[in-house]
Amino acid sequence: MSGHSNWPEWIYVGVVICLLAYVGAEAWNVERLVEHTPADAEVIKVVGQQWFWTFEHADGTKEVGELHLKKGQPYKFEITAKDVNHSFNIHDYVILQDAIVGRVNTAWFVPDEAGEYIIQCREYCGLLHYNMRGTLIVEE
Amino acid sequence: MVLELQKPRPIWQIMFSTHHTDVGLLYTITSIAFFFMGGALALGIRAELFFPGTQIIADSMTFNRIFTVHGTAMIFLFLLPFASGVGNYFVPIMVRYKDMAYPKLNAVAFWMIPPAGALIWLGFADFTWYATPPYSAIRSPGPSADMWIFAQKILGVSSVLGAINFIVTILKCKHPDLPLSKVPLLAWSFLSASLIVIVAVPTFAAALVMLLTDRLGVSGFFDPSKGGDPIAYQHLFWFTFHPEVYVLVIPAIGMMYEIIPRFSRKPIFSQSSGIFAFVMLSIVSFSSWAHHMYATGMSFTEKTVFMIGTLAAVPASGMHVFNFIATMWGGRIRFATPMMWAVGGIALFFSAGAGGVANAAMPFDFITHDSYWVVGHFHLFVMGTIAFGSIGFLYYMFPYITGRMYNETWGKIHFITAFAGTVMVFFTQHVLGLYGMPRRVFDYIPSPEYIIMNQIASVGAMIIGAGMVIWLINMIYSAGKGKEANMDDPWGLGGKYYFPHQAKNPHH
Numbered sequence: 001m002s003g004h005s006n007w008p009e010w011i012y013v014g015v016v017i018c019l020l021a022y023v024g025a026e027a028w029n030v031e032r033l034v035e036h037t038p039a040d041a042e043v044i045k046v047v048g049q050q051w052f053w054t055f056e057h058a059d060g061t062k063e064v065g066e067l068h069l070k071k072g073q074p075y076k077f078e079i080t081a082k083d084v085n086h087s088f089n090i091h092d093y094v095i096l097q098d099a100i101v102g103r104v105n106t107a108w109f110v111p112d113e114a115g116e117y118i119i120q121c122r123e124y125c126g127l128l129h130y131n132m133r134g135t136l137i138v139e140e
Numbered sequence: 141m142v143l144e145l146q147k148p149r150p151i152w153q154i155m156f157s158t159h160h161t162d163v164g165l166l167y168t169i170t171s172i173a174f175f176f177m178g179g180a181l182a183l184g185i186r187a188e189l190f191f192p193g194t195q196i197i198a199d200s201m202t203f204n205r206i207f208t209v210h211g212t213a214m215i216f217l218f219l220l221p222f223a224s225g226v227g228n229y230f231v232p233i234m235v236r237y238k239d240m241a242y243p244k245l246n247a248v249a250f251w252m253i254p255p256a257g258a259l260i261w262l263g264f265a266d267f268t269w270y271a272t273p274p275y276s277a278i279r280s281p282g283p284s285a286d287m288w289i290f291a292q293k294i295l296g297v298s299s300v301l302g303a304i305n306f307i308v309t310i311l312k313c314k315h316p317d318l319p320l321s322k323v324p325l326l327a328w329s330f331l332s333a334s335l336i337v338i339v340a341v342p343t344f345a346a347a348l349v350m351l352l353t354d355r356l357g358v359s360g361f362f363d364p365s366k367g368g369d370p371i372a373y374q375h376l377f378w379f380t381f382h383p384e385v386y387v388l389v390i391p392a393i394g395m396m397y398e399i400i401p402r403f404s405r406k407p408i409f410s411q412s413s414g415i416f417a418f419v420m421l422s423i424v425s426f427s428s429w430a431h432h433m434y435a436t437g438m439s440f441t442e443k444t445v446f447m448i449g450t451l452a453a454v455p456a457s458g459m460h461v462f463n464f465i466a467t468m469w470g471g472r473i474r475f476a477t478p479m480m481w482a483v484g485g486i487a488l489f490f491s492a493g494a495g496g497v498a499n500a501a502m503p504f505d506f507i508t509h510d511s512y513w514v515v516g517h518f519h520l521f522v523m524g525t526i527a528f529g530s531i532g533f534l535y536y537m538f539p540y541i542t543g544r545m546y547n548e549t550w551g552k553i554h555f556i557t558a559f560a561g562t563v564m565v566f567f568t569q570h571v572l573g574l575y576g577m578p579r580r581v582f583d584y585i586p587s588p589e590y591i592i593m594n595q596i597a598s599v600g601a602m603i604i605g606a607g608m609v610i611w612l613i614n615m616i617y618s619a620g621k622g623k624e625a626n627m628d629d630p631w632g633l634g635g636k637y638y639f640p641h642q643a644k645n646p647h648h
Contacts (some may be wrong), residue, residue: 009409011390013459028444031444085272087509087510089578100437102364123272124206125275128200
């Protein structure tokens, strides 16, 4: 229509699509690996409520606001909420799953370094959302 | 055009007029007023976050209400009405018709905005602009939440009415000699955005009614204790509001399509690829809504589908950027204020898009989701792209509205402060997100990284604020006392160009 050839634009679009295909394929591949929970992972039940976290270990012991885990052991979180939506987040280990009433979402990880890490809520949940924190303590 | 200040009329004549330039003026002025009100809230947020702990805002509930109203006001009371204002001014002229197709409907659509704005501002709800249940259904304090819901209802009707009007004006009222392919890209952008509105908005309208009845306790659509599903709301919400992002950004790109060729003194590189990209964007805008919901426990397949749908929006956006650069290439560019805003907007659009590609990649989203990264990312769109395009276009429209020129030096200073401020605030917020700071927080952990980055962002916000004050003074002063504009060629660009005021467009 504009009376001149558009070939540079189509080459450019082709390059963009190739880049996107690369990003997409790589993301697909990584996510596929990340979603594969190891068989020996120990289950931790996580419950979010306004405005704190409770944890239940496989042996039935419960913790509030603090979570003690052992280094090198794979863990699988089963995350849910009691009142409104929350989001369970351990940023240092890239654990992020929404805690939703009536649903159980899962995430898994292996703590590989002893120390203290912040557990926080990443989904807006009201008055004290900003302060809905806990501590992950990884022991040797 | 109106030239209000040269031929003054009593204000009620403008207010009760149904002429498209008058309604356009009402839209423009109202939206700018809400922009300054919403901006003041943003400065409050940034001042509060300058240090950890409590600064100027008394408690977290007030803070939550402030960011909720900031978001709602900026999107629904500034960006959307501003675009409608520009469309009202230019779409009838560009399709060579005497007015909008339905002038009374047009005025009605505008007059729904002030009451909705009043409901939002007087209610001051706290459940974020996204109002997710169960919080919004069972915990959010009323009546502010109910006022917000009614306001959204009114705004939804208003934008559907506006969209119908634009579609009919462009498709049915355009001059018979003007083929659709020759309709300027600004009008095309309104056609694409209006089609999206018609398809997308009813979904949220339904969700709002369901949310309201949930709040009244007569239903439990989204309340798990009554067997409902809160995730259903998120799907309904994002099915409307992901496309809504394109409703906002497409007219802003259309405005840049008006500015860039004019100040590059060259025709648009390719009108047809611009049209193609607009149509593509309006289609793919519906393929990506659930990328906001990766962390809600979606299956691997769902996430993959929505990642592909999200990435599909990139080539069309890239075509616009290419078109802009190719138009400027080899042009005799004149960096007057509108051009600076348009070029700055494109640069920020590109960075926002690059961040979007990173976000769409599933594993990375679990680092950035609901963190300050997201705040920085979407502000690069809404502020960096859409508001930049809009402000640039307001400078561009200024001589046509007032018959006078704005002060060029202060216009450039305004651009430089806003661009520097935007980079300082929103690029920093990306990094803040990578460090794991959640969004929508009243307070944060006093770690040195958080403190310094929040302070950079707050200083940037104050710089933007100072620039906007300069803008306001420039607009008001120049509208009354500015130099008279040379209406044939306000920027001295030379050449034969189609200027809106030359169109045969009888006033009343």
